[in-house]
Amino acid sequence: MNKQIILLPGDGVGKEIMESAKHVLNTIASEFGHSFTFHQHAIGGEAIDNNGTPLPEDTINACRQADAILLGAVGGKKWDSLPGHMRPEKGLLGIRKMLGLFANLRPVKGFAPLLHASPLKEDVIKGSDILIIRELTGGLYFGQPSERRENGDAVVDTLSYHRSEMERIIDKAFQSARLRNNHLTSVDKANVLESSRMWREIVNEKSKDYPDVTVEHVLVDAAAMKLITQPNQFDVIVTENLFGDILSDEASVLTGSLGMLPSASIRSDGVGLYEPVHGSAPDIAGKGIANPMGMILSAAMMLKYSFGMEEEAAEIEEAVHDALEQGYHTPDLQIKGGKQVTTKEMTEIVVDNLTTKSVSNFICSTYA
Numbered sequence: 001m002n003k004q005i006i007l008l009p010g011d012g013v014g015k016e017i018m019e020s021a022k023h024v025l026n027t028i029a030s031e032f033g034h035s036f037t038f039h040q041h042a043i044g045g046e047a048i049d050n051n052g053t054p055l056p057e058d059t060i061n062a063c064r065q066a067d068a069i070l071l072g073a074v075g076g077k078k079w080d081s082l083p084g085h086m087r088p089e090k091g092l093l094g095i096r097k098m099l100g101l102f103a104n105l106r107p108v109k110g111f112a113p114l115l116h117a118s119p120l121k122e123d124v125i126k127g128s129d130i131l132i133i134r135e136l137t138g139g140l141y142f143g144q145p146s147e148r149r150e151n152g153d154a155v156v157d158t159l160s161y162h163r164s165e166m167e168r169i170i171d172k173a174f175q176s177a178r179l180r181n182n183h184l185t186s187v188d189k190a191n192v193l194e195s196s197r198m199w200r201e202i203v204n205e206k207s208k209d210y211p212d213v214t215v216e217h218v219l220v221d222a223a224a225m226k227l228i229t230q231p232n233q234f235d236v237i238v239t240e241n242l243f244g245d246i247l248s249d250e251a252s253v254l255t256g257s258l259g260m261l262p263s264a265s266i267r268s269d270g271v272g273l274y275e276p277v278h279g280s281a282p283d284i285a286g287k288g289i290a291n292p293m294g295m296i297l298s299a300a301m302m303l304k305y306s307f308g309m310e311e312e313a314a315e316i317e318e319a320v321h322d323a324l325e326q327g328y329h330t331p332d333l334q335i336k337g338g339k340q341v342t343t344k345e346m347t348e349i350v351v352d353n354l355t356t357k358s359v360s361n362f363i364c365s366t367y368a
């Protein structure tokens with residue numbers, strides 16, 4: 001099966017982990033007889049430097065024609081003082097919006113070998129398996145007006161949603177709950193926000209179409225607390241854009257590191273953009289020690305959701321699991337003992353697991 005994949009490595013560790021995803025995908029292609037053609041394009045800070053815009057036209061055109069898109073991360077201190085519309089993050093928001101990628105799926109599942117890598121108690125996180133579904137193309141991120149007023153002494157951002165935008169993400173969440181444990185937690189701030197009251201009404205209306213799914217409403221502040229105290233009470237969480245952004249970084253603590261979390265941003269026809277949940281990690285960029293697992297697992301999500309390659313995706317997940325079980329980990333994972341490795345070494349171990357199912361002969365070097 002020939003697939004055209006757009007690679008948007010972006011900035012900071014984005015470039016380092018994109019190499020990992022490419023290596024893993026090339027390995028899967030040769031194991032399963034697929035052909036993946038990669039086309040690399042600029043986005044974010046790199047595109048600002050080279051093209052004067054965070055989202056160049058040729059990147060947009062390439063993404064429109066792609067079978068799927070893989071993105072590393074954007075952003076960095078160098079571009080932090082630029083005006084809002086020129087920031088690297090605007091490139092990412094722009095491509096999500098232009099392609100209509102309204103459903104952001106962020107699975108949070110602890111790998112057994114990492115249960116003790118979380119600062120949370122092992123018996124609190126044991127059994128946690130959450131799918132956070134974040135609305136991605138509306139809300140405060142895109143509402144207008146969004147501007148400074150009164151010579152900079154006042155400011156306005158706008159939280160705006162149309163009913164249809166809420167309905168499609170809530171439908172997606174009910175459908176996902178049906179494929180899992182039939183439990184949906186809708187997270188909002190209905191005690192304060194009108195948008196949340198409308199969201200809650202729509203969830204209640206929709207629940208009549210999915211009588212087999214149990215629905216629970218939780219206010220976002222309480223949800224933030226419950227994610228840490230009772231994470232295994234959740235199955236699917238659905239929420240609006242900003243709440244989903246915040247809760248997903250929080251939930252990553254269950255897995256031991258933000259570097260572990262993958263994501264899929266999709267629309268109804270299966271076209272998708274796949275990226276780890278984390279950012280460009282400026283504090284470790286260039287050191288070769290970024291955790292590549294979130295990126296590699298995002299590539300696996302691409303195979304599953306955009307290409308229907310379930311078996312291939314499962315093999316990648318297993319190879320990641322095995323690498324962790326073999327004791328290998330990048331330094332972000334606080335594991336006592338085990339073998340600390342670099343991004344490249346971790347990638348080789350995953351690739352080795354994919355091809356030989358054994359890394360017993362792998363010699364890992366140390367890094368400075």
Ligand SMILES: NC(=O)c1ccc[n+]([C@@H]2O[C@H](COP(=O)([O-])OP(=O)(O)OC[C@H]3O[C@@H](n4cnc5c(N)ncnc54)[C@H](O)[C@@H]3O)[C@@H](O)[C@H]2O)c1
Nearest residue numbers: 073074075076258259277278279280281283284290291332
């Ligand atoms: N999707 C994206 O492109 C994306 C997402 C979040 C933040 N950002 C941008 O990234 C820049 C930095 O933001 P930040 O520092 O708040 O968040 P960040 O996610 O980049 O980093 C937060 C912390 O997690 C660590 N971390 C993140 N990914 C890691 C990995 N793969 N391996 C090991 N450790 C990892 C970092 O070292 C850092 O300590 C900002 O410009 C921000 O806008 C981009």
Ligand SMILES: CC(C)[C@H](C(=O)O)[C@@H](O)C(=O)O
Nearest residue numbers: 075089090092093245277279
């Ligand atoms: C970089 C930023 C625009 C982005 C977001 O807020 O959506 C990031 O934090 C994410 O979680 O993908």
Ligand SMILES: [Mg+2]
Nearest residue numbers: 245246249277
């Ligand atoms: Mg985020």
